[in-house]
Amino acid sequence: MRRKTVSFLIRDVGMGSDYPVTVQSMTNTDSHDVVATLAQVEQLAALGAAIVRVAAPDMAAVPAVAEVARQSSVPIVADVHFDYRIAIAALEQGVDAVRINPGNIGGLEKLAAVVEAAKKADAAIRIGVNSGSVEKELLEKYGHPCPEAMVESLEKYVHFCESLGFEKLVLSVKSSDVPTMIRVNEMAAERFKYPLHLGVTEAGTVRSGTIKSSVGIGSLLAHGIGDTIRVSLTGDPANEIPVAVGILKSLGLMKAGVDIVSCPTCGRTQIDLARLAEEVETLCQTIERPLKIAVMGCVVNGPGEAKEADLGIAGGKGAGIIFRKGEIVHKCHEEELLDAFKSELENLLTEETNK
Ligand code: SF4
Numbered sequence: 001m002r003r004k005t006v007s008f009l010i011r012d013v014g015m016g017s018d019y020p021v022t023v024q025s026m027t028n029t030d031s032h033d034v035v036a037t038l039a040q041v042e043q044l045a046a047l048g049a050a051i052v053r054v055a056a057p058d059m060a061a062v063p064a065v066a067e068v069a070r071q072s073s074v075p076i077v078a079d080v081h082f083d084y085r086i087a088i089a090a091l092e093q094g095v096d097a098v099r100i101n102p103g104n105i106g107g108l109e110k111l112a113a114v115v116e117a118a119k120k121a122d123a124a125i126r127i128g129v130n131s132g133s134v135e136k137e138l139l140e141k142y143g144h145p146c147p148e149a150m151v152e153s154l155e156k157y158v159h160f161c162e163s164l165g166f167e168k169l170v171l172s173v174k175s176s177d178v179p180t181m182i183r184v185n186e187m188a189a190e191r192f193k194y195p196l197h198l199g200v201t202e203a204g205t206v207r208s209g210t211i212k213s214s215v216g217i218g219s220l221l222a223h224g225i226g227d228t229i230r231v232s233l234t235g236d237p238a239n240e241i242p243v244a245v246g247i248l249k250s251l252g253l254m255k256a257g258v259d260i261v262s263c264p265t266c267g268r269t270q271i272d273l274a275r276l277a278e279e280v281e282t283l284c285q286t287i288e289r290p291l292k293i294a295v296m297g298c299v300v301n302g303p304g305e306a307k308e309a310d311l312g313i314a315g316g317k318g319a320g321i322i323f324r325k326g327e328i329v330h331k332c333h334e335e336e337l338l339d340a341f342k343s344e345l346e347n348l349l350t351e352e353t354n355k
Contacts, residue, residue, distance in 0.1 A: 013074070017227065025044045025230060038067075047242065050228075097118075102127060103135060131150060131174075150184050170194065170197050199232055209234065213247070221248075260284065260295065261294045266298075292308070293310065296313065313337060
């Protein structure tokens with residue numbers, strides 16, 4: 001069951017347990033370049049990002065980030081480090097939220113000023129703490145930046161924001177070590193009532209980052225912890241979204257889009273199933289309606305699994321069968337399978353639209 005949290009809107013996107021878990025990403029364009037940044041924001045949004053973070057590295061970037069927020073179809077979070085005045089300016093100029101690490105903006109007075117600006121703008125603040133930002137006194141107390149130290153560091157800032165009457169908070173406690181990231185978020189979930197932003201920092205390349213993020217984020221979501229997620233991968237942020245969406249879909253937390261079930265192939269497979277599964281996936285990637293599609297290699301498990309699906313292919317010897325909602329609708333040669341599948345898919349989508 002999903003952990004109960006404070007819920008609120010960031011522009012028109014729900015945050016917290018009253019709303020679905022959202023996918024976030026972050027642009028890597030030059031934040032001073034409105035055109036390039038906006039284009040990337042929209043690309044990420046089209047892929048499935050509900051919220052996009054844009055770095056505001058200096059005061060000169062603030063008008064550009066605010067302009068991106070004005071024009072973008074999804075809420076924009078300005079990512080600010082070190083200079084609290086950048087966060088205030090971004091809020092005054094209309095960004096939907098700011099992400100700050102209170103440990104590096106220079107004390108509680110400065111945090112209070114950012115909170116004031118967020119209140120005036122009716123914007124949210126994401127407070128981030130990571131193992132590198134734990135204060136000296138907590139490091140002395142715990143000996144190293146363990147989950148207990150990170151959560152205690154966060155607690156001080158959360159209580160301070162609450163004392164100012166501010167509750168539009170999203171919390172993130174991140175680590176590049178997956179077991180630490182899981183533990184620290186479990187502790188934060190017990191201690192705080194605010195939405196949690198989940199992610200494994202510096203997770204790595206597409207391959208290793210996908211594994212670490214899926215394990216870290218997935219384990220927490222499976223236990224009802226987490227309200228918004230970011231899969232961090234080195235390079236093009238467009239790679240992050242399918243992974244994040246895949247994590248949510250695999251846990252049944254996102255119903256939209258096609259769920260493709262395909263077998264791993266084995267000695268019984270007698271068609272080029274890997275190619276067929278890739279082609280089916282490409283064909284289905286823009287479909288938003290929830291559909292289950294099965295691509296199976298043989299008659300042993302194939303028809304059974306395929307029958308469970310809205311549409312399915314079960315391979316045979318250089319040939320295959322297409323099932324639709326449990327009924328055989330085609331038997332054909334391997335070369336004709338994809339075309340037959342495509343026409344059945346089109347029929348299915350047209351009929352469901354006309355219902
Ligand atoms: Fe092998 Fe058939 Fe199972 Fe695919 S469905 S892995 S071909 S037994």
